[in-house]
Amino acid sequence: MTAAAPTASAEPRTLAAPAGLLSDVTNITARSIRGILREPELFIFALIIPVFFFVVQLGALGDVAERAFNISSYAAFQLPISVLFAAASTSGGNALVLDITNGYWDKLSVTPVRRSALVVGTLFGEMFAVLGYSLVLIVFGWIIGVRFAGNELLGALGLLGLTLLFGIGFAAVSIAVALATGSIRATQSTFIIFFPLLFLTPSALQRELMTGWFETAVSLNPITYVVEASRRFLETGYVAVGEGSYAVAMTRGVLAATLFCAVTFTLTALAFRRRVRMG
Amino acid sequence: MSTAIQAIDLVRDFGEVKAVRGVSLQVEEAEIYGFLGPNGAGKSTTVRILVTLLPPTSGTGTVLGHDVVTERTTVRRLIGVALQEAGLDPKQTGRELLTLQGRLYGLRGQVLPAQVAEVTELVGLTDAIDRRIQTYSGGMKRRLDLASALLHRPRVLFLDEPTTGLDPLSRSLIWDRIRELRGSYGTTVFLTTQYLEEADELADRVAIIDEGRIVRQGTPAALKAEVGADVIDVAVDERETGAARVAIEEMQHGGELPKGELRGTESGYTLFVPDGPENLAVLIRGLDRAGVRFGAVSVSRPTLDDVFLAATGGRMAEKAERAAEEEERTPEPAGRGAQ
Numbered sequence: 210m211t212a213a214a215p216t217a218s219a220e221p222r223t224l225a226a227p228a229g230l231l232s233d234v235t236n237i238t239a240r241s242i243r244g245i246l247r248e249p250e251l252f253i254f255a256l257i258i259p260v261f262f263f264v265v266q267l268g269a270l271g272d273v274a275e276r277a278f279n280i281s282s283y284a285a286f287q288l289p290i291s292v293l294f295a296a297a298s299t300s301g302g303n304a305l306v307l308d309i310t311n312g313y314w315d316k317l318s319v320t321p322v323r324r325s326a327l328v329v330g331t332l333f334g335e336m337f338a339v340l341g342y343s344l345v346l347i348v349f350g351w352i353i354g355v356r357f358a359g360n361e362l363l364g365a366l367g368l369l370g371l372t373l374l375f376g377i378g379f380a381a382v383s384i385a386v387a388l389a390t391g392s393i394r395a396t397q398s399t400f401i402i403f404f405p406l407l408f409l410t411p412s413a414l415q416r417e418l419m420t421g422w423f424e425t426a427v428s429l430n431p432i433t434y435v436v437e438a439s440r441r442f443l444e445t446g447y448v449a450v451g452e453g454s455y456a457v458a459m460t461r462g463v464l465a466a467t468l469f470c471a472v473t474f475t476l477t478a479l480a481f482r483r484r485v486r487m488g
Numbered sequence: 489m490s491t492a493i494q495a496i497d498l499v500r501d502f503g504e505v506k507a508v509r510g511v512s513l514q515v516e517e518a519e520i521y522g523f524l525g526p527n528g529a530g531k532s533t534t535v536r537i538l539v540t541l542l543p544p545t546s547g548t549g550t551v552l553g554h555d556v557v558t559e560r561t562t563v564r565r566l567i568g569v570a571l572q573e574a575g576l577d578p579k580q581t582g583r584e585l586l587t588l589q590g591r592l593y594g595l596r597g598q599v600l601p602a603q604v605a606e607v608t609e610l611v612g613l614t615d616a617i618d619r620r621i622q623t624y625s626g627g628m629k630r631r632l633d634l635a636s637a638l639l640h641r642p643r644v645l646f647l648d649e650p651t652t653g654l655d656p657l658s659r660s661l662i663w664d665r666i667r668e669l670r671g672s673y674g675t676t677v678f679l680t681t682q683y684l685e686e687a688d689e690l691a692d693r694v695a696i697i698d699e700g701r702i703v704r705q706g707t708p709a710a711l712k713a714e715v716g717a718d719v720i721d722v723a724v725d726e727r728e729t730g731a732a733r734v735a736i737e738e739m740q741h742g743g744e745l746p747k748g749e750l751r752g753t754e755s756g757y758t759l760f761v762p763d764g765p766e767n768l769a770v771l772i773r774g775l776d777r778a779g780v781r782f783g784a785v786s787v788s789r790p791t792l793d794d795v796f797l798a799a800t801g802g803r804m805a806e807k808a809e810r811a812a813e814e815e816e817r818t819p820e821p822a823g824r825g826a827q
Contacts, residue, residue, distance in 0.1 A: 222673060224603065225565040225640040226594035236591045240580065247579045247620075312575020316636075319539050319569040320592040321561055486543075 225321065233326035234333070241334020244304060255298035255342055259291040260349065266290075270413065278414055281446025288350040289368065289439035290412045293432070295342035296376030297403045301335035302383025306396040309387065309484075324485055328477065331384060332377055339376035343369055356444040364442040371442075371462060375435050378470035379406075381477045388480035410436045431465035438462020491553070492517045492644050492676035493538060498547035500533050507533040509700035510547070515678060515693075517552075517643075520670055522691030523680040524792065526804045528811030530700040531680040532572055535648045538678070539569045551644055565593070568642030570633045572649045572680075578622035582613060582632050585621060586639060593640035607635040610665060627658040634662065638669070644676045645669065651686060663690055682808065684792040696796055698807065703799040708792060715790040715798050717748055718764025720771060723783035724756035732757060735778035736771070744770055751797060754806060756782070758797060764788070 228236075245251070263284075271283045280286050305328070308314040317327055347365055357364025383399040390396065409426045410433045411419070419427060427433050438458050453461070493515040500508040508530045515521040525531050536542040538549050540560040549556040551563045576585060586604045595603060608617045611631040616624065624632065630650065637645060647666070651659040667690070669675040681687050687694045688708045696704040696711075704711055724732045729752070736757065739745040748761035761767045764787035775782050796804050 223566055223641050223643050224593070224595055224599060225642075227565075228592060228594040232594075233592065236588055240577070240584075240588055243584065244577070244579045308575070308577070311578075312571060312573040313577050314575070315541055315571055316569075316575045316633075317592070318541060319564055319567070319571075320589065321564045321594070322592040 228321065230323055230326060233322050234330050237322070237326050237330025238333040238337075241304065241331050242337050245334055245338050251300060252338075252341065255295060255300075255338075256345060258298065259294040259342075259346060262294060263287055263291040263346075266413070274414070278418065282355065282444060284350065284353060285355045285443040285445045286440060288346065288355050288443060289372075289436060290407070290410075291350075292343050292346050292368065292372050293375060293407060293436065293439065294403075295346055296339045296372050297379045297400075297407060298342065299335045299338050299376060299380045300383070301331050301380035302385075302387035302396040302399060303393075304334070305331050305384055306387035306391065306393050309391045310393060325481070328384060328388070328481055332380060335380040336373055336377050339373055339380075340369065343372050343376075357442055358444045368439055368442045371435060371439055371466060374463070374466040374470060375432070378466065378473045379403075381470070381473035385473065385476040385480040388477065388484040391484075406430065406432050409433075412436065431469050434458075434461040434465035435469075438465075490517055491515070491550075492519065493521070493549075493551055493678055495534070495538065495549045496547055498534060498537055498549060499545045500530075500537060500542065501545045506700055508537070508544075511697070511700070511702055513695055513702060513705065515676060517676050518670055518674040519692050520666065520677040520679065520690055522687035522694040523678065523697060524682070524684065524687040524691075524694050524796075525680075525697035526682060526808035526811060528808070528814070529697045531682075531697055532648055534697070535571075535646055535678070535680055539567060539646050540564055565640075566643050568637035568640065568645045570630075570637040570645075570647050570650055572652070576621050576629055576633060579620065581620050582608070582617040582624070585632065586617075586636055589636045590639050595640060603639050603641075607638045610638065610668075611635045612661065627654050630654060631658070631662070634665070641673060642675065644678065647677065647679045649680055649682065652682065659686075666690060682804070684796075684804065688792055694792065696792070696799060698796070698800045704795055711792065711795045712790045715760060715794050717760040717762050717790065718767075718787055719790050719794050720759040720761060720764055720768055720785070720787050721753070722756050722759070722771065722775070722785045725781050725783070728780050728782070729756070731778065732775065732780045732782065735775055735780050738778075739770070739774045744774060749798065751801065753797075753803060758794070760790075760794070760798065 266287055267284055274280060274283045274286070308317070314327070318324060347368065382402060383396055386399045387396045409430045411427060416424065416427055416433065416437070438461060441455055441458050491514055493513070495511055495513045498508055498511040499506070511530070511534050523531050523534065533542065537544045538551065538556055540556050540563050543557055552566055554562045554566070556563050580588070583604060586607065587600065590600045590603060608614050611634055613628060613631055613635065616628060621629065621632065634647070634650065651662050654662070663686070666677055666679070670677060679691065691708065693705070693707050694711060695702045704714070706714070722732070733750070733752070736745065736750060736759065740747050745767055746761050748759055751758045759771070768785065768787045772785060793804055800807070
C-alpha cells in the first residue's frame with residue numbers, strides 16, 4: 210500500500226506505482242456506486258415489480274390466506290418475497306456489459322488495476338443497490354404494520370444479511386453472462402432465471418401445504434430455504450411444522466444462500482478467465 | 489539511445505482471418521513513430537498486442553525491455569494508451585474519470601489533483617472537467633481520453649488513430665500536444681493513423697502496414713526519396729484505358745519516356761519518372777499522337793500515398809474502401825479484437 214518508491218527509482222520518469230488490491234477494489238466500488246446513484250430511474254423500476262406484487266398478492270389473497278393457512282399476518286409472510294424480488298432486480302451485469310461494449314473495460318484493463326477488482330468492485334456496487342432496495346421495502350412493510358419477531362433491529366439486520374447474500378449471488382449470474390458473452394441482450398435476459406428461482410418456492414403458501422411435482426421442485430430449489438429462513442425474522446404468527454426449529458431453518462437458509470453463491474461465483478470466475486484470456 | 493518498443497515477428501490470427509502476419513519493428517526512446525495504413529490493415533490489432541490487451545498468436549513484443557505477455561503489469565505502468573474508440577464512462581464527470589484513472593496508477597496525495605489539473609489544462613478541458621462525460625462532444629471525449637493516458641506520465645504513449653473524425657482545429661491541438669510531450673518529457677509516441685498528412689507531419693519514422701505486414705519503414709523523407717521519381721497522374725476515360733496503356737508502354741519501349749513504374753489507378757494511370765515536368769510534356773504529346781482521350785494531368789513530388797502505391801499497388805483510400813466493403817459482406821470474426 211505504501212509502495213510509491215520501488216518502481217519510481219527504476220523507471221525515473223513515470224509516476225505510476227503499485228496501488229494495491231484493496232485500493233483497486235475500493236476505487237472500482239466507489240465508481241459503481243456513483244453510477245448507481247446517478248440512475249435513480251433504475252432504482253424506481255427495480256422497486257415497482259416487488260411493490261406491485263406485494264400489494265396485489267396481499268389484496269387478492271391476504272384475508273383468505275390468513276384464515277386458510279392459519280397466519281396472523283400475510284403481509285409479514287409476503288415481505289421477504291418482495292425483498293428477495295427486489296434483490297434480484299439488480300443490474301450489475303448490465304453496467305459491466307456496457308463497459309465492455311463501449312470500450313471502457315479495455316481502457317481500465319490497460320491500467321495496472323487487477324482485473325479481478327473490476328468484477329469484485331462491480332459486485333460490491335450491487336450489494337449497495339440491494340441494500341437500498343431492501344431498506345425501502347422494509348420501511349414500507351413497517352409502515353403498513355409488518356413487525357419483526359423478537360428484537361426488531363436484529364430481525365431487520367438478519368433479513369438484510371440473508372438478502373444481501375442472495376442478491377450478490379444473483380448479481381453474479383448476470384455478471385458472468387456479461388463477461389462470457391459481452392452481449393447486452395444476453396445479459397439483460399438473465400433476468401428470466403428469476404422466475405424459476407423465486408416462484409418455485411413457498412412464495413404464496415407454506416411448503417407443507419404443497420403436493421406432487423410442485424412440492425418436489427420447491428424442495429429442490431435452494432432459494433426455498435432462503436425464503437423460509439427469511440420469514441423466521443418476521444412476526445407471521447405461524448411456524449410451519451416442516452420448516453423445523455429456528456436454528457435449523459436459519460442454518461438451512463444460510464447454507465442454501467451460500468451454496469447458491471458458490472455456484473454463481475464459480476460461473477463468474479470461469480467467465481472472467483475466459484474474458485481475460487481473450488484479451 | 490535505447491529501445492522503447494520492439495516487436496519481433498508478431499502474428500495474430502482470429503480463426504481463419506490473419507489480422508497481423510509477422511510484424512517486426514523497433515522504436516527508439518523519445519521517437520514519434522507513425523504506423524500508417526488503411527482501415528483493416530492490422531494497425532489496431534498490433535497496438536492491442538503491444539499494450540497487453542491481446543496476446544499474440546506468435547512472436548514477441550517488449551516495451552522498455554519488458555515482455556508484453558509475461559510482464560504485463562510492469563508494461564501497463566510504463567505505458568499510456570488512448571484506444572481508437574474512446575471508451576469512457578458517460579455517467580462520470582471528467583474529473584472523476586481522471587481521478588479514478590490516477591488512483592489505479594497508484595497516484596496519491598497532492599500528486600493526483602496536481603496531475604489531473606495539469607493534463608486537463610494540457611488538453612484544454614478545464615472549463616468542462618466537472619461536467620458529466622455524456623455531455624461531451626466527440627472531440628472533447630477524445631481529448632479527455634488523451635488526458636487520461638498522460639496522467640501518470642507514461643514513458644511510452646500509444647495512440648490509436650488519435651485524430652480520426654476530428655475537426656482540423658482539434659487535430660492540430662493534438663499534434664501540438666504530442667510534440668510538446670516528446671519535447672518536455674522525452675515520451676516515446678507510437679501513433680497509428682490513416683492520414684498520410686499526419687504521419688508526414690508528426691512522425692520521425694513511419695511504418696507502412698498493409699494486409700497485416702509492414703511493407704515500408706523509414707523517415708518520411710527517405711521513404712519518399714525511395715520512390716526515386718516524380719509522380720505523374722493522368723486521368724483517362726474508362727473506355728480508353730487499354731489504349732492509354734499501350735501508348736505509354738510504346739513510348740517507354742521507344743525510349744521517349746524513361747522506364748519508370750506504371751500503375752493503373754481508379755481514375756487512370758500513375759507514372760513514376762524522374763524529371764516530371766519534362767516527361768509530362770512528352771507524355772501529353774505521345775497520348776495525343778496515339779489519339780487517346782485523356783482528362784486531368786498533373787505532376788507532383790511523391791507523397792507517402794505514392795510510397796504506399798509503389799509498395800502495395802493500390803492507393804490507401806481504395807484499399808480502405810475495399811476493406812470496408814468486405815467487412816460489410818463478412819461478419820466480423822472475433823469481435824472487437826479484430827479491428
